[in-house]
Amino acid sequence: xxxxxxxxxxxxxxxxxxxxxxxxxxxxxxxxxxxxxxxxxxxxxxxxxxxxxxxxxxxxxxxxxxxxxxxxxxxxxxxxxxxxxxxxxxxxxxxxxxxxxxxxxxxxxxxxxxxxxxxxxxxxxxxxxxxxxxxxxxxxxxxxxxxxxxxxxxxxxxxxxxxxxxxxxxxxxxxxxxxxxxxxxxxxxxxxxxxxxxxxxxx
Ligand code: SAH
Numbered sequence: 001x002x003x004x005x006x007x008x009x010x011x012x013x014x015x016x017x018x019x020x021x022x023x024x025x026x027x028x029x030x031x032x033x034x035x036x037x038x039x040x041x042x043x044x045x046x047x048x049x050x051x052x053x054x055x056x057x058x059x060x061x062x063x064x065x066x067x068x069x070x071x072x073x074x075x076x077x078x079x080x081x082x083x084x085x086x087x088x089x090x091x092x093x094x095x096x097x098x099x100x101x102x103x104x105x106x107x108x109x110x111x112x113x114x115x116x117x118x119x120x121x122x123x124x125x126x127x128x129x130x131x132x133x134x135x136x137x138x139x140x141x142x143x144x145x146x147x148x149x150x151x152x153x154x155x156x157x158x159x160x161x162x163x164x165x166x167x168x169x170x171x172x173x174x175x176x177x178x179x180x181x182x183x184x185x186x187x188x189x190x191x192x193x194x195x196x197x198x199x200x201x202x203x
Contacts, residue, residue, distance in 0.1 A: 001025075001038040001054050011058045015066070019088040020058050025051075027113065028081040047099050049194055051079050052141060056173075056191060058085075063162045063175045063188060064137040066090045073132070073154070075125030076141035076196065080106035083118050086139065093118045094132055096125030098198060124198035128154040135159060143171045143193040148200035152176070152183060164193045168202060 002021050011017060026037035029051060033043050042050040052060075060082070064072070066089040074083050077095035083106070087093045095118060097103035103122035110118050121129065126148050128138070133154035140151070140163040151161055155178040164171035173188040195202045 001040075005040050005055050006058045009055060011055075011062055013062045015068075015089055016058050016062045016085075019061065019085045020054065022088060023081065023084045024113075025054070025081060028079040028084070028109065045079050045102075047102055049078050049099070049102065051081050052193070057082050059188065060139055060141075060162050060173065061085055061089060063173075064089075064139060064160050066137060070136035071132075071134075073125075073129060073135045073138045074141060075128075075138070075151075077106045077120050078102060078141065080110045080115075080118070080120065082139065082141055083120070084110060084113070084115050087115045087118045090137070091117065094121060094129060095119070096121045096123055096129060098122070098124055126150075126196055126198035126200035130154060138162070140164065140196065141193065142196035142201070143168060144196045144200065145202055146200075147174070147176065150200065152178060162188075164191050168195050 026034045029037045042053045045051050070090040072090045072093045074095040077097035083093050083095040107120040128150040134156035136156050136159050138161045143164045159178045161176040164173050173191045175186045177184050
């Protein structure tokens with residue numbers, strides 16, 4: 001997975017490649033999906049949701065440019081896989097998940113596997129998590145109709161937001177950097193995530 005799907009396709013960060021090599025993806029997918037755990041695709045994980053393709057997990061993590069000292073928010077914890085990868089790259093990760101059963105199983109799994117610097121909160125992450133802001137980096141793992149303003153507001157100075165924005169069936173992965181009162185925006189690549197729901201998502 002790391003050699004063919006990540007390194008060969010341009011993931012450069014040795015820290016990201018190392019984290020992708022370390023996190024046991026097969027322990028994050030449903031038992032009937034274990035044989036496909038390292039294949040080059042997103043996989044269904046129940047409740048109509050998916051675990052993202054390995055390349056997308058790595059590319060999003062790389063775009064956050066983490067050095068190890070950051071507080072990170074993930075919106076859309078799902079299985080907790082992306083949060084586990086981020087936890088090896090940052091100081092602290094808070095992952096919000098709207099579906100209670102997924103939040104509970106992600107929390108249980110991350111604790112069992114020893115990811116002690118990740119916390120899973122159940123709730124609407126489209127509003128961010130104002131009580132815990134500011135964040136050095138925010139990753140949204142579900143497709144938004146537009147960039148939610150609260151997420152920009154909750155970024156620290158110099159903070160990075162990576163978010164898929166577009167229609168429900170196709171989006172562009174955006175990287176937004178907050179610099180003073182302005183933001184700069186860069187399109188990374190086309191992608192397809194499950195919809196972000198909630199106040200700033202699709203209703
Ligand atoms: N990062 C996950 C996969 C994300 S799938 C992993 O590694 O497994 C997208 C997730 O976003 C789904 O679990 C979905 O329930 C969740 N989601 C959608 N809208 C949300 C919202 N407003 N707040 C929090 N989670 C949300």
